[in-house]
Amino acid sequence: MQEIRAKVVLIGSIGVGKTSLVERFVHQKFSNNYLSSIGVRVDSKEVVLPEAKVKLLIWDLAGEIYLSNQYHKYLLGSAGAILVYDITRPDTYDSIQSVTDAINEEYSKISLVTVANKADLQEDPQFKDYISEEHQCDFMTSAKTGENVEMVFQKLAQGIFENSSKLKA
Amino acid sequence: MTTQNDTFDQLRSILLSKDKEELYQINDNLRIELLSEIEAIKTQLDDPDLFSQKIEGARSQIVDILGPVMGRMIRKYVQSEIEKLNESIQKSKERIFAKATWKNWFSRDSPIGIQNMDAPRLLEILLINKDSGLLVSKYSKEKITDPDIVAGMFTAIKSFVETVFEQDIHELGLIDYGEHKILLQTYGSYYYAIIFSGVNNASFKEVVLAEVDSFSEIHLIQLKDGAVSDHDISDLTSRMTNHFEKVCKRLEQRSYS
Ligand SMILES: Nc1nc2c(ncn2[C@@H]2O[C@H](COP(=O)(O)OP(=O)(O)O)[C@@H](O)[C@H]2O)c(=O)[nH]1
Ligand SMILES: [Mg+2]
Numbered sequence: 001m002q003e004i005r006a007k008v009v010l011i012g013s014i015g016v017g018k019t020s021l022v023e024r025f026v027h028q029k030f031s032n033n034y035l036s037s038i039g040v041r042v043d044s045k046e047v048v049l050p051e052a053k054v055k056l057l058i059w060d061l062a063g064e065i066y067l068s069n070q071y072h073k074y075l076l077g078s079a080g081a082i083l084v085y086d087i088t089r090p091d092t093y094d095s096i097q098s099v100t101d102a103i104n105e106e107y108s109k110i111s112l113v114t115v116a117n118k119a120d121l122q123e124d125p126q127f128k129d130y131i132s133e134e135h136q137c138d139f140m141t142s143a144k145t146g147e148n149v150e151m152v153f154q155k156l157a158q159g160i161f162e163n164s165s166k167l168k169a
Numbered sequence: 170m171t172t173q174n175d176t177f178d179q180l181r182s183i184l185l186s187k188d189k190e191e192l193y194q195i196n197d198n199l200r201i202e203l204l205s206e207i208e209a210i211k212t213q214l215d216d217p218d219l220f221s222q223k224i225e226g227a228r229s230q231i232v233d234i235l236g237p238v239m240g241r242m243i244r245k246y247v248q249s250e251i252e253k254l255n256e257s258i259q260k261s262k263e264r265i266f267a268k269a270t271w272k273n274w275f276s277r278d279s280p281i282g283i284q285n286m287d288a289p290r291l292l293e294i295l296l297i298n299k300d301s302g303l304l305v306s307k308y309s310k311e312k313i314t315d316p317d318i319v320a321g322m323f324t325a326i327k328s329f330v331e332t333v334f335e336q337d338i339h340e341l342g343l344i345d346y347g348e349h350k351i352l353l354q355t356y357g358s359y360y361y362a363i364i365f366s367g368v369n370n371a372s373f374k375e376v377v378l379a380e381v382d383s384f385s386e387i388h389l390i391q392l393k394d395g396a397v398s399d400h401d402i403s404d405l406t407s408r409m410t411n412h413f414e415k416v417c418k419r420l421e422q423r424s425y426s
Contacts, residue, residue, distance in 0.1 A: 005317060007301040040328065042302070042321035057302065057321045073328060077300025 002052040006160045009059045009074050011099055012084035013092040017117040020143035021084065022060050025153050040074070047157035054157040056080075075103065079160045080111040082152060085137075087116045093135060109167075111159030113152055116140045120147070289350075289367035291377060291417050295320050296409065299358050306405040308413040323362050327353065354378060356385045373420070380416045384409065 010018040019041075026043045041060045046053055061074055075081065083100060085092040096114070103110055116131055120142040128140060138155060141148040295316060296306040302324030304316050352363040352374065361381050365373075388408055 005303050007303060007321070040325035042318055042325050044315060044318050044321070055317065057317055059302075059321070059325060077298060077302065079301075 003055070004052055004161060004164055005055045005057065006079035006157075006164075007059060007077055008056050008080040008082065008156060008160075009061060009071070009078050010082045010084060011061070011071055011096065013086070013089075013095050016084045016086040016089070016092050017141075017143045018082075018084050019060050021082070021115070021117065021141065021149060021152070022058055024143045024146055024149045026058070045153070047153055049154075049158060049161055052161050054161055056153060056157060071099070072102075072106075075107050075110065078107070078110055079163065080113070080156045082156060083112060083114045084117050085115070087118050087131060087140065088121050109163060111156055111163055113138045113156045113159070115152055117143060120144045289365050289370055289373040289420075291363070291365050291413070291420060293362075293364040294381070294409070294413055295323070295362045295364075296405075297324055297360055297362060299324070299355065299360050305359060306409050308406075308409045310417070320362070323351070323353070327360075352377070354381055356381075356389060359389065376420065377416070380413070384412050388412075 010022065012018050022041075022043055026045050040062065043058045043060065044055060045058070046055045048054075059074060059078075061071060081103060083096045085096050093116075100112065100114070103112060114135075114137045116135060116137040116139070119128070119140040122128060122131075131137065132140065139148045139152050141152060143149065292311065293309045294307065295304060297303070297320045298305055302321040304320040307316055309316075350365055352361075352365070354361045354363065363377055363381065365377070388405060
């Protein structure tokens with residue numbers, strides 16, 4: 001089976017749950033007083049697709065890097081990016097919009113997955129419908145309950161694999 | 170040597186460990202303040218002894234404040250920078266007072282062991298893509314638990330330090346951990362992380378960097394940006410092993426103490 005290694009970055013405002021999502025995905029644990037990450041941290045996990053094994057090298061960036069627009073540097077060499085916002089803080093959604101545009105324009109080869117996190121904090125199904133329609137997010141996740149977390153990385157790995165096959169063809 | 174393995178394991182665990190430290194936001198002003206403070210101390214003091222003392226005193230303060238901000242690896246970097254400063258002060262003092270000659274005689278005449286403890290030993294070379302941080306090829310004397318993560322972390326730290334100090338790092342003893350030193354050498358879109366034990370010394374460094382250069386000239390031409398196939402990589406790894414196995418043997422015959 002084909003094996004691929006790929007750099008993936010998480011992007012989003014401070015406190016939206018990027019580090020918690022990685023923790024959830026890589027270690028399957030969640031602590032309520034999780035301490036924010038500092039600088040940059042790299043984790044890794046393999047996703048097995050029907051066609052290939054994709055080893056994701058997941059870069060979790062500190063919020064300061066995002067705020068100061070330095071995330072551009074970290075997108076270099078990335079095969080995928082996860083854009084995360086917090087369902088309870090509309091400003092965090094606005095803020096990833098411009099990033100999404102910039103990535104689509106400058107880094108068209110990067111696979112993108114947009115994630116509305118902290119779904120556990122919003123029980124109202126109507127609100128959730130509204131979010132998924134208006135925001136065109138790929139998944140509503142909760143790092144707390146684990147809801148859809150696997151799916152996010154699965155979809156990203158699939159996108160990366162398809163992109164790499166296109167490149168080869 | 171067990172102590173050597175221990176430190177290497179510790180280095181690994183630092184690289185692979187999660188940062189559980191307090192939430193601590195990077196404060197630009199604070200950082201600039203600290204850096205200019207170091208500069209001020211440097212320029213103000215001409216007396217090497219006094220300088221030594223001052224910087225020793227400031228060390229814990231600087232490390233305490235910068236530490237949680239930049240993570241443990243960066244703290245090591247700051248520490249090693251301070252150590253380097255101290256080392257060069259120490260050296261110039263030795264030159265001035267022409268003492269410590271007995272020390273050199275001692276180590277030269279001493280029974281085997283003392284001399285070799287300090288001799289640099291090449292442990293590992295990772296060839297890494299500068300942007301993606303993906304490991305392209307490696308030569309290792311020992312098995313690394315997850316070289317992909319180590320390569321990614323090196324790249325992340327490199328990027329972060331470059332961002333903080335606003336300049337690219339081409340050649341730098343970036344990380345100084347116990348008996349282990351990591352040298353970074355850029356080559357086009359790639360860089361090498363050269364890990365060795367013992368005391369850094371100019372002629373050892375020169376030989377290793379020259380070998381890295383000659384290896385790159387022959388073998389890196391085939392690597393094109395972003396398009397490295399698995400076949401290329403396994404091929405390159407065996408060539409790298411061949412090449413540096415020989416280099417290692419030669420280095421061990423000559424003693425760089
Ligand atoms: N209820 C809830 N809290 C979350 C979730 N994800 C993260 N958090 C909390 O939000 C805060 C910030 O999370 P963190 O992962 O550090 O965010 P980051 O700055 O984007 O890395 C922490 O207190 C987490 O416990 C989630 O899905 N649900
Ligand atoms: Mg974080």
